[in-house]
Amino acid sequence: MFIADGMQARVLDPGQECKTPTIDGLISRGVRVTRAHTPLPTCSPARASLMTGLLPHNHGVLEVEHGVDADQCVLRTEHPHWAQRLRDSGYATGYFGKWHVERTGELEPFGWNTFDIRGARDHANASQKGLAADDSMDPDTVRFYEGPDGYNDTLKYAVTDVTPNDRAIGGPAGLACEWLDDRREDPWCCVVSYYEPNESLIVGREAYELYDVDSLELPKNLKDDLSDRPNIYRRDQQIWNDVSDDEWRQILACYYGRITELDGQVKRVLDKLEATGQLDNTVVIFTADHGRYVGSHGLEAHNFGAFEEIYNVPLVVAGPGVAEGITTDALVGFHEIGQTILEVAGENPIDVPDSASFADLLADPVAAADNHREAYAEYFGSRFRLTQRVLWQDEWKFVFNGFDFDELYNVKADPWEMENLIDRPEHADRIREMMAGIWRRMHETGDTTLLNSHYHSMRFAAVGPNSGQ
Template sequence: MAFALPSRPNLLFLMADQMQAAVLDDGNPCLTPNFAALQARGIRFTRAHTPNAICSPARASLMTGLLPHNHNVWTVTHTVRPDRAVLRPARHWAEELRQAGYRTGYFGKWHVEHTEEPGRFGWETSATAASPQVLEAVGRAGQRMSEGRWQHEGWLTPRPGYTSHRFCGVTEVPPEERGLGIHVSNAASYLADVTTGQDPWACFVSVLEPHDPFFTGREAFDRYNGVDVSVSPTLRDNLIGRPEIYARARAPWRDWNEEDHRNAAVCYYASVTEIDTLFGRLLDQLEAAGQADNTIVVLTSDHGEALGAHGLYCKNYGAGEEIYRVPMVLAGPGIKSGRESDVLVGLQDLHPTLLDLLGLDSPENPDSSSFADLCRADSEQLADDRCGYAEYEGTRFQLTQRILWEGDWKYVFNGFAHDELYNLADDPHEECNLLADSDQGSAEADRLLSLIWGRIKETGDLTLLNSQYPALQIGSVGPEAAL
C-alpha cells in the first residue's frame, strides 16, 4: 500500500549472478566487508529464495512479480528460438517508477527476455552486457585474459564429444578492466549525473560474477592466503535416496581431488570479494553525493551456486539450499537497521516490496506479496503464514520440480523421479531424504504436497493442474487435495 513520504527515496539495486546466500553467513570465509557494512545499516533476510534456479526465469520474476509459469520465461533465453520463452505482457516495476517521475538506469547483465532492450520495460537509460560498446570493451579484456598468464587453473577433462573448460582460475587482468568493472563504471557515471539533479532516480547494477567460470584477479585471490577455506561438507555425498540425475551431473568434476575443489571455492569467494569492493565504491559515491540517507539499497542475486555441495557445481541440477537460497539485504530510509529476519521471502516478492518502500501502489497478484512491513518493523513480526515457493522446468533437459518451504520443512516435488523431503533444522545440508524409501510418506509429507497443489491452483499453473490423466497421477496426493 502506498504511503506518504517527505521526499521520495532513490533506489540503488545491486545484483550479482549466481551468488549463494552463504557468503553472508556468520563463519563463512568469504571476505565481504562492504556487504557487512550495508547489512549493519539495514535488514538481511536469511531465508530468501529464488523462484527459479536459472537466470532468465528468476530475473523475469524479479521484474514482474510473477512466477515463471505466468510470465512464460521458462529457460535461459539464449538457448531457445525467439518464439520460445517469450515474456508475456506484464507491468515491470521500473515502468511504475518512470510513471511516477523517476529517472531510471540499467547497467550490466539483462537476460530477462530476448530483445536485450531494457528501455521497453521502463529503463530510460541502459548499457547492458549486450550493448555494442560494452561488448567491445569486454571483448578486449577477454582477449587480454586469454593471451595472458593464468594461475590456479581448474580445467575439466571432457568425455568424447564435449569441449574442455577452464572452470576457474586467476588472471592478471584486474576487475576494473574486466566486465565487472566496466558495468560498475557505467553505473558510476550515471550516478554522477542523476545525484546532481532534483528528480528521484533508480539505478540497477547487474554484474555477471561470480557465475562460472570462477575467474578472479590476483589481488583478491591473494587476500585468501591463510584463510581457512574448506570444501563442502557434502562433497562426497553418496546421494542415496536422491534422483539419479544428480549423480550423473557430477561427471565433469570426476577427476578433481580435494585441492582442486578447494581452489575452485577460493576462486569463487575471491570473485565475490571483487564484487564487494566495486559495489562498495558505488556506496561510497552515494555517501559522497549526500544521498545515502535518502536512497534504498538492495543487494541480492538471481540464484545461488552449488559450489561442490553433494558433488555438484553450477545450478542446473538439484534443489539444494546452496542454489535456491539467495542473499537479500535492504537498507535505507524507513528500513530498520542491524536486523536479521528468518521469515520466508522470495525474489519475486521484491516487485511489490520495492513499490511499497518507494511510496507507490503495488499491484496484487497471488504470485508475490510485499514484505515492506517486515523491513520497517522494530522487531521480528510473526509471519507464520508465509511459505517459500519455487518452480523449475530444467534447462536444456526438462526436469519438472516444484519446491515448498514451510517452517523447517522443505518438500521437493520431482516430476521425473521420487520426491524429496528434508527437515532443514535437523538436516541443514540435506543429506537425508525422508522420502527415500517411498513417496507414499507420512501425513506430514502429504500435507506439504497438498500445500504445493494449493500454490499450483492459486497461481494458475495450468500444466500441472491438468494432471488427472491416469498416467500422470504420480503424487502421493493429487490436485484436489490442495490446501
C-alpha cells in the same frame, strides 16, 4: 539494487571464509533475510520473475533465453513491470550490466529510461562456445573443464593480473556512478547487475591472494553420495567425480575472490552515493538471481537439484525505513522484491497472486516474521526437461519431482540436506499436507500444466490437484 549471479546466501553467514566487508556493512545497518529463495535457479527465469513479480509459468521464460530457439522462452509482454510503475510516477530509472530477461536488449519498454547492457550478448555467446584463456592469466592457474570428446573445453578458473575496474566486472559500477552524478535532485531507481560470481571463475590476483587455498574449508556435504535422491542428481555428480579436494579448494578460492571483487564494486557505488550526499536517503538492496554449488553435494554450477545452495539467495536491504542490524529467517521470494520496492516507494502493487511485498518485514522483522512462513519455487529443467515444484514451510522443505521420487528435508535440523526423509512413515501426513500446499499454489497462480494431470498414468503425487482447492 545490486544483482549478483550465482552467489550462495551462505557466504554471508558470520564466520564464513568469504570476505565481503562492504556487504557486511550493509548488514550492520540494515536487514539480512537469510531465507530468501529464487523462484527458479536459472538466470533468465529468475530475472524475468524479479521484473514482473510472476512465477516463470506465468511470464513464459522457463530457461535461459539464449539457449533455445527464438520462439521459445519468450517474455509475455502483456504483464506490467515494477520499473514501469516507478518511471510513470516520475522516477528516473537506470539499468546497467547483465539483463538476460528477454532477447531484444531494448529496456525502455520495460520501464528503464537509461540502460547499458553492453557485452551481454557477447558474454552469452562466449559461454556457449567456451571461454578462452588469454595472456593476462597466470598459466600456472588456468584450468579447463575437458571432455568427453565432442564438447568444447570451457575455462574453469584462472588468476589474472588485470584489475577489476579494467575487466568486465568493473563495467556496471562505472556506468552507474556516471549516471548517479546527474541524479542529485530527482527521485531515481538504479540497478547494477552482474555476471559474477557465476560462469568461469576468473579472479584478480589481489583478491585471490586474500585466501589461503590450502586451508579453505570444504563444504560439509561435499561427499554426499546422493543415494536417496533422484538419479539425475547422481548422473550430474559423475561429471565432478575426478575433482580432487585440492582442486575444490582452488575453485572455492577463485569463487570467494570473485565475490570479494564484487563487494569492491558495491563499494564504488556506495562511495559515489556518499560523496554526492545521497546515501542516507537511498534504500540499498543486495541480492542474487540464484546460487551455485561450488562442491556442495559433489556438484558444481546450478542446473540440477533442489538444494539450498542454488535456491537460497543473498538478500540484504538497508536505508530509510529499514530496521538496523537485524537478521531474520523469515521466508520471502526473490520475485517479491519488485512488489516491495513499489510499497517502499509509495506506489500501488502489481495485481498478481504470485508475489506480495515484504516491506513489513524490513520495517519490523520481529513483528512481521509470522507473515512470512512459506515460500514456493518451480523448475522445468535446463536443456534437459524435468518437473519440480518446491515448497518451504518454516523449517520444512518438500520437493515434488514429477520425473522421480520426491524429497523432504528439515533444513533446521539438517542444513546441509544430507538426509531425504520422504520414506519415513512418521512424515506421511506432512508430505500430504505439503503436496496439497503445492497444489494450492498452482491453483492460485494458474499453473495449468500440472493442474491438468488427473490422467490416470500421471498420478505420481501423494494427493491430487483437488486437494489444493
